[in-house]
Amino acid sequence: MESDVELLARLRDGDEQAFVTLVGRYQGSLLRVARTFVPSDAVAEEVVQDTWMGVVRGVDRFEGRSSFKTWLFRILVNRARTSGVREHRHVSIDSTEPAVGPDRFDGNGAWAEPLSPWESDVDDRLVAASWGPALRAAIDGLPGRQREVVLLRDVEGLPSDDVCEVLGITEGNQRVLLHRGRSRLRTVLESELQTRGR
Amino acid sequence: MMVLLRRRDDLVCQQVVELVSDYLEGALPRSERKRFERHLRACPNCTAYLEQMRVTIATAGRLTPDDLSPEAREEFTDLFRSWRADGPGAPD
Ligand SMILES: [Zn+2]
Numbered sequence: 001m002e003s004d005v006e007l008l009a010r011l012r013d014g015d016e017q018a019f020v021t022l023v024g025r026y027q028g029s030l031l032r033v034a035r036t037f038v039p040s041d042a043v044a045e046e047v048v049q050d051t052w053m054g055v056v057r058g059v060d061r062f063e064g065r066s067s068f069k070t071w072l073f074r075i076l077v078n079r080a081r082t083s084g085v086r087e088h089r090h091v092s093i094d095s096t097e098p099a100v101g102p103d104r105f106d107g108n109g110a111w112a113e114p115l116s117p118w119e120s121d122v123d124d125r126l127v128a129a130s131w132g133p134a135l136r137a138a139i140d141g142l143p144g145r146q147r148e149v150v151l152l153r154d155v156e157g158l159p160s161d162d163v164c165e166v167l168g169i170t171e172g173n174q175r176v177l178l179h180r181g182r183s184r185l186r187t188v189l190e191s192e193l194q195t196r197g198r
Numbered sequence: 199m200m201v202l203l204r205r206r207d208d209l210v211c212q213q214v215v216e217l218v219s220d221y222l223e224g225a226l227p228r229s230e231r232k233r234f235e236r237h238l239r240a241c242p243n244c245t246a247y248l249e250q251m252r253v254t255i256a257t258a259g260r261l262t263p264d265d266l267s268p269e270a271r272e273e274f275t276d277l278f279r280s281w282r283a284d285g286p287g288a289p290d
Contacts, residue, residue, distance in 0.1 A: 019278045024266040049277070056281045099215045100247075109210030110243075117246040118253045135257055154258040160223065171225075179219035186254040 036144040037080035099183035138188035146181035
């Protein structure tokens with residue numbers, strides 16, 4: 001697979017195939033992140049299209065100080081914000097939501113029922129193609145701010161500093177959001193495993 | 199005496215699950231990390247929990263992008279041509 005940097009070099013030379021390959025690589029992620037800022041799929045698509053226009057017209061100004069991904073999501077978030085639909089930075093973080101429901105622990109705060117590890121399932125079950133949709137749906141179901149942090153950090157693999165910078169949040173806030181999001185996803189995968197039977 | 203103090207200081211599982219992300223992100227202060235790891239050594243359930251979180255994160259990182267539909271490919275090819283034809287503007 002060609003790296004983003006290689007595709008970008010071709011894009012600078014006006015290679016439309018390289019552009020379409022980049023779009024294919026990031027369109028879904030961009031739409032999902034955009035959707036956390038705007039109220040409808042239609043507006044998200046406009047914001048994302050606008051982002052790609054920014055990429056095509058600004059590619060000569062990309063200096064490679066951050067990764068292409070970080071640059072791309074920075075453009076997206078700026079576009080999403082200036083589209084002025086939702087300013088959600090001030091929404092407080094619910095730090096009381098537990099990672100695991102209190103009913104799972106006994107009176108001393110120890111696990112009430114034993115937990116089984118998933119290691120043996122990783123290869124044949126969890127990572128199997130059938131898991132994609134379940135996890136996708138779980139991510140789509142996260143509250144907006146948790147969703148954007150999980151998408152950028154865990155799905156796209158951006159470094160923590162970049163996520164903070166792109167979203168304009170503190171390191172501490174990012175960790176809280178990530179923690180809530182990941183905890184919810186784990187719960188979904190856990191119940192999915194139970195539903196499917198072991 | 200030290201042992202007694204330490205034991206009183208021990209984390210319970212319900213606290214451990216709230217520290218998992220900070221632990222994985224390397225954000226726990228040294229003393230806290232040691233308490234966390236001490237609990238893990240004694241607790242197979244929290245060890246399993248941590249592993250489940252690792253699997254969850256790894257699975258998220260392996261999600262593959264949705265394929266672009268042929269219509270979308272065509273649309274973006276057209277857009278690309280028109281944006282290039284307009285010349286570099288001031289996108290920001
Ligand atoms: Zn424990």
